[in-house]
Amino acid sequence: MAEATDLYGRLAARGITRRDFLKFCGTLAAVMGLSQTAVPQIGAAIAGAAESGLQPALWINGAACTGCTESIAQATDPNVADIVLDILSLPKIETVQMATGEYAEKAGEDFAQANKGKYILICEGAVTTGIDGNFLRIAGEPFQDSLVSFATNALAIVAVGSCAVDGGWTRAYPNPAGGTGVKPYLDGKGIKTPVVNLPGCPVNPLEIIAVVVDALMTGGVDKVVAGLDRQNRPKYLYGSTIHDNCERRGHFENGEFVYQFGSQEEADNYCLYALGCKGPQTYRHCSKLRWNDNISWCVASGGPCIGCGNFNWVDNNTPFRSRMRRVHVGSIGGPGGIGVAKGMAALGGVVVVGIGAHALASKATHRIGKNSTLKNEDMKEYDAKRMKKGGSADA
Secondary structure, three states: OOOOOOHHHHHHHOOOOHHHHHHHHHHHHHHOOOOHHHHHHHHHHHHHHHHHOOEEEEEEEOEOOOHHHHHHHOOOOOOHHHHHHHHEEOOOEOOOOOOOHHHHHHHHHHHHHHOOOOOEEEEEOEEEOHHHHOOOEEOOEEHHHHHHHHHHHOOEEEEEOHHHHHOHHHHOOOOOOOEEOHHHHHHHOOOOOOEEEEOOOOOOHHHHHHHHHHHHHHOOHHHHHHOEOOOOOEOOOOOOEOHHHOOOHHHHHOOOEOOOOOOHHHHOOOEOHHHOOOHHHOEOOHHHHOEOOOOEOOOOOOOOOOOOOOOOHHHHHOOOOOOOOEEOEOOEOHHHOEEHHHHOHHHHHHHHHHHHHHHHHHHHOOOOOOOOOOOOOOOOHHHHHHHHOOOOOOO
């Protein structure tokens, strides 16, 4: 029987069996793009880390709704928070810690100094630069000052949630607080500590633990950083779109859409693209990770994807129940953003030329035209019925 000092003993004390733990490792393997043969390796990495000494980490909170903390704190079967806490030493996690005030802040600072260059800094929430950073003050000091202090001495930084990645809700137009992401702010200060971005609103607990396990399995932060994409996201977590793995993908391919909530099409779980689903342009693995004991996710529960994993998603994706109509680039465009037609006008000529060249080539090779063997597809039966009823095939 496992002793209470090892990982399995501690998990058993919380009602988590070895089978539960290995099942969880199997889920992690899928999340990380590994085969199930990697399950023993993942389990050994977690167990070894827990038994060799807790990995020092600090969790700080900027301007946010604390939804990412809620996401990980309420995870179940097995309790991801328990497993993370068996790997990480978290003396500072502001939303749930009992200690408050200046003494609590000093304890975090003392921990950072004692573990200089060894701890992971987990940051939730945006950096508010307006009024010299005084939009958000903690223990009498601007949040951005404590961020710089902790980030400078950290081994690596994990920016959890869209607010920490690019400012999220806080930076939405007109952005009076001067909200921005952790990495853009630190880059401006010349701080070179590597940052791993985990966008989403909220971040999924499995995304956090996958990064930690990745570091344990590969032997360090350097290899984790080497596996990031151009937006500093782990490629295995953000390498495909919501649309790629959506359970309603078949209905999209068949041209079967929900045009109105409460309709028969909605009851039949048809595709939600016509109601503004941003799945085709959103890179996340929500359909695989899910929430609430892996039970459901936004689209499965009947809500179109609002694209919370995208850059500047609040401005770019609203209104959430409509097709994308505008694109915000930095501060350009004001409250209405840049119209898609105007914003792409500079590229229009190139696109038209490209389409024309493609059409000529297709005609020359008989892929189109009266001699073509590839006929244009007839209108989908579903849309044809809508047209007859006076509806529109293009919602």
